Amino acid sequence: MARVALVNLASLPMPGNDPIFPIGLRCVQDALDRAGHETRLIDFVETPAALGDLSWAAGEWDVIGFTIRNIDPLDLTCDGHVDHYQAFVARVREVVGRGGPLLVGGGPGYSLFADGLVRRLGFDVGVIGPGEQTILEIVADPDAHRGSGRNLSGARFPGFLANDLQHPHSLMSAYVRRQGQVEGTMIGVETRRKTCYQGCVYCPYAYISGQNQGDLKPLDLIAAELHAIHGSGIRRVFFTDGIFNSELKYAKEVVRTIIEQKLPGLTWSAYFTPKPFDDEFAELLGHSDVEFVVVSPDSLDDGMMKVLGKSFGTRHVTRFIERAKRHGLELRMNVVFGGPGESRASVRATAQYVNANLATEELVMNLGYRVLPETALARQLSLADDDLLDPTFYPFDPDLFSWVIEELDSRFMSTRVLLNLMAARSSSKRMKKVPLPGKAPDGVAANFPYLALTRSRPDAEPVRQGLG
Known part of the structure; x- marks a missing residue:
């Protein structure tokens, strides 16, 4: 059994961002729960205090997953969100330290820019496309992906x-x-x-x-x-x-x-x-x-x-x-x-x-x-x-x-x-x-x-x- 924290970066307070209910992340969490893993979903609409207080990140997690829904609001008048993602992930990395939990990126926005974001955000590994089946494979052996800087293709999920x-x-x-x-x-x-x-x-x-x-x-x-x-x-x-x-x-x-x-x-x-x-x-x-x-x-x-x-x-x-x-x-x-x-x-x-x-x-x-x-x-x-x-x-x-x-x-x-x-x-x-x-x-x-x-x-x- 693995202990997995799932962070909804789409719920970060950012200019032009309007958080919506995290269906994709809930699909991943449900797949992990049904497989017997222990999970916690971090959503800043549900728990605003988790934005400033990162004590949750210091838990004994095997994996911390970050989902990115949008890179920007697709609007001429709005900035991009990547700087906000980068700053928050950097804060989490500072808390967990070297040799801490595996850091995984995913979500539709991440999938579009996976090669650039895996480097810029410093994830160990990323998932392109539907994530349930691939995250189950990742948490089965986190050390196999540590520091790889690779992106894996999502797969069909029978669930x-x-x-x-x-x-x-x-x-x-x-x-x-x-x-x-x-x-x-x-x-x-x-x-x-x-x-x-x-x-x-x-x-x-x-x-x-x-x-x-x-x-x-x-x-x-x-x-x-x-x-x-x-x-x-x-x-x-x-x-x-x-x-x-x-x-x-x-x-x-x-x-x-x-x-x-x-x-x-x-x-x-x-x-x-x-x-x-x-x-x-x-x-x-x-x-x-x-x-x-x-x-x-x-x-x-x-x-x-x-x-x-x-x-x-x-x-x-x-x-x-x-x-x-x-x-x-x-x-x-x-x-x-x-x-x-x-x-x-x-x-x-x-x-x-x-x-x-x-x-x-x-x-x-x-x-x-x-x-x-x-x-x-x-x-x-x-x-x-x-x-x-x-x-x-x-x-x-x-x-x-x-x-x-x-x-x-x-x-x-x-x-x-x-x-x-x-x-x-x-x-x-x-x-x-x-x-x-x-x-x-x-x-x-x-x-x-x-x-x-x-x-x-x-x-x-x-x-x-x-x-x-």
Whole structure:
């Protein structure tokens, strides 16, 4: 039996960070507990004192694992989080001393930058992708990995199909208190583990999830998890699948399961795609108390959608909107301006579609595409993973902000939206400008810089950018 501490670095208080319930870390902890190991989860929402008082780190641990969910908030106005992670891990290392517990890194954010982070944070070993099976192998023989500085690939975990995930009441209560009320607290539920079939140029999801077996969680386990969440008093669930309806038959079965549980007041949401999405599915959703149907076309210009790697076009989005409204579904549509080759004409096309088809509250708008490793955007720009560790955005025309403000109806330009746009424009002007290496890709001017919010060297003094 091993003694393992699991630290949720995603719960550190950092500018732009909004901690969410640590589903991934709970999956790892549950796997360790079921295998007979002794564990403790350190979450700074649940135990804020553990941030300053590191006496917990001095325990007789065999392994201390650190999970990183995000490297930065993917927002033009926000700094990266790596300096905060580095500082905290350094404090822990000072407490445990040389020859102490094995230090292990993991999580989706870590997986993207594993080679750079294992060195920068000084972990003995790291895990890329799903971590349950690999952490079980690591804790079986910690000394075999001491000082290796290697990253191991995550593997399929059979327990995903056999075990329902029940969360500690104290951890759930902490997130309820943080969000102010039980009714407003949202918790994630995982229904499948399958590599995303979409080819979006900005998305690293397929790399993070790994080449898995396409496991679909049995419906009785999903029902058990929903009952436990409802029993805790939490009433909002988010299904964390990359795309909830990527396999429509199974998605319908999950929705039927939700309906059959008859859990009063339980609402849910997820990320959807406009196809496959038929009337039967829309009708089921209408009977299931779905809170929002969230879709991300990112652009509503057919040319831009193709460049972004979307497997659907505006005709599919239109059909989706018609079905959703016919069945009384609440929509949230994500649009991101500033992709490869974005022009005044493509902004205008997207704005005209939004103006004609969406209610004010249905649009969720952002500017700028964060370039992440293992994505087509990174390959287009010929940027190494280490070059992307600080917040880095795909080149866009400086007039993009003005185009958006001028083309979208004024009803979408609330005071909050305008302030966010102004803050983003101000931040973009202060960003470090770095020439593109080699030949610029199509749609990007040869002298166009890519944009980095902080200095690229970890030993340099960071440039702080505030939220406007």
